[in-house]
Amino acid sequence: MSEHDPRRALPxxxxxxxxxAIAALRTRHGAAAVRAAVRATLEEQRARLARTDTRAPSLEALCEAVRRRLAQRDATGLRRALNATGVLLHTGLGRAVLAPEARARLDEVARGACVLEISRETGERGVREHEVARALCALTGAEAASCVNNGAAACLLMLAALCAGREVVVARGQLVEIGGSFRIPEILAQSGARLREVGATNRVRPDDYARAIGPETAAILHVHTSNYRVVGFHEAVPPAALARLAHEHGLLLLQDLGSGNLVDLSAFGLPEEPLVGASLRAGADVVVFSGDKLLGGPQAGLICGRREPVARMRRHPLFRALRPDKLQLAALEATLAIHEAGRARERIPVFRQLASPLETLRERGASLCEAVGEAAGEAGFALAVCPSEASAGSGALPAVPIPSIALTVAPARPTARIEALARSLRLGSPPVFTRRQAGRLWCDLRTVAPEEDTELVAALRAAFAATANASGAEVCAGGYTGGCHDEPTD
Incomplete structure (x- = not known):
């Protein structure tokens, strides 16, 4: 390194x-984190100066770079957010919002020791999911029930425990890929079972299944195509007919229901989604489904079915590896108790969101528009309250639009950038996630709880101010001065 090398100027x-300034950061972030940030910042500057002909930054600029690095680190990880995307069960935003009762049970159980896997009567070791199993049986009519830590785990355990080393017959149109590259053929391979696919992508008949059954067949697997829908020239075999065929040949009928619904959605004006109890009554031997979708609970893989196959699943070595922890069980017990009490529509957030009238959403949109209109105008944006289409998300109710209302934000002058506004909202506290569509930013109010409106107003005002400051834009005389426009027609 020569004596004129700018890297020599780095402290x-x-x-x-x-x-x-760095000493003050240690109080908030801890000495180890600050040391790591300082070293990373200096290393980054050395690399930059080695490849560019520029001067070394000042000590103050380096301190600011360290502060930004630590702030960026704090912006990652789990934290509460506002979901204004219009996707009710958004996988990236945690899927189902828990009911107040479930949140209270989490707090109670996390506060100290809890009765997890021990009998209060005898003091001996017990079954950790006993109460969940009891409630699931009561709600679905299953002979037995259990749970693991997510829906994919339940499917893997079911196939490994009941079908390893043998063939499983699946319709070609049901060999789906769900989010995160979860593919049915790959799960079958991991379980030790062998795939026997039948039918065409769009049509499968009873004879297709019957011809595939042989001495190596263990089960027929029926997978609910929860994240897409086939329309047009299409034919499928109902689960009840599959159950009769399977049982005639001494086989199991296994069902992966995906979102796993316990509530009749017709009350919300929505199409029918398979009910767990109906699947069992139709003859399924085991049904697996998720806890954090239409059930409205925490992440979990729920298992319902006949006593003998469920017992085999519980005895399998994977069962312990996939078991849920005390916090999952606490929230799950509380959620199932709400279902048992018949109060899901009024207490579980996803059903409250589905039930919210359009007129109520429109009134909330008008209030929000009035509250942030001036800040929007100063930043060069125009607001409107307009019809929107929400969706269930997480594979539930595919291709079914849910009527909604959104507060939309559009640029009113060239310096106003929707991308910058969306980023500022995501980086705020709490973060706000929206969607961009047709050149506008949409805050869909069906997925924002009414009690979150105050926070949304504060977040929008802060984002408008930050965007205006970043662009250096000024409101021209006679230009847009805020307020709400009529609903757009595009």
Whole structure:
């Protein structure tokens, strides 16, 4: 390194650590985190100066770079957010919002020791999912029930425990890929079972299944195509007919229902989604489904069915590896108790969102528009309250639009950038996630709880201010001055 190399001007790490601005950061972030940020910042600057002909930054600029690095680290990880995307069960945003009762049970159980896997009567070791199993049987009519830590785990366990080393017959149109590259053929391979696919992508008949059954067949697997829908020239075999065929040949009928519904959705004006109890009554031997979708609970893989196959699943070595923890069980017990009490529509957030009248959403949109209109105008944006289409998400109710209302934000002058506004909202506290469509930013109010409106107003005002400051834009005389426009027609 020559004596004129700009890297020589960079301070040593210990000198930067002694700067008062860095010392103040240690109180908030801890000494180890600050040391790591200082070293990473200096290393980044050395690399930059080695490939560019520029001067080394000042000590103050380095301190600011360290502060930004630590702030960026704090912006990652789990934290509460506002979901204004219009996707009710958004996988990236945690899927189902828990009911107040489930949140209270989480707090109670996390506060100290809890009765997880021990009998209060005898003091001996017990079954951790006993109460969940009891409630599931009561709600679905199953002979036996259990749970693991997610829906994919339940499917893997079912196939490994009941079908390993043998063939499983599946319709070609049901060999789906769900989010995160979860593919039915790959899960079958991991379970030790062998796939025997039948039919065409769009049509499968009873004879297709019957011809595939042989001495190596263990089960017929019926997969609910929860994240897409086939329309047009299409034919499928109802689960009840599959159950009769399977049982005639001494086979099991296994069902992966995906979202696993316990509530009749016709009350919300929505198409029918398979009910767990109906699947069992139709003859399914085991049904698996998720806990954090239309059930409205925490992440979990729920298992319902006949006593003998469920017992085999519980005895399999994977069962312990996939078991849920105390917090999942606490929230799940509370959620199932709400279903048992017949109060899901009024207490579980996803059903409250589905039930919210359009007129109520429109009134909320008008109030929000009035509250942030001036800030929007100063930043160069125009607001409107307009019809929107929400969706269930997470594979539930595919291709079914849910009428909604959104507050939309559009640029009113060239310097107003929708991308910058969306980013500012995501980086705020709490983060707000929206969607961009037709050149506008949409805050869909069906997925924002009424009690979150105050926070949404504050977040929008802060984002408008930050965007205006970043662009350096000024409101021209006679230009847009805020307020709401009529509903757009595009």
């Amino acid at each position: 040593a790490a210990h000198r930067l650590l002694e700067h008062p």
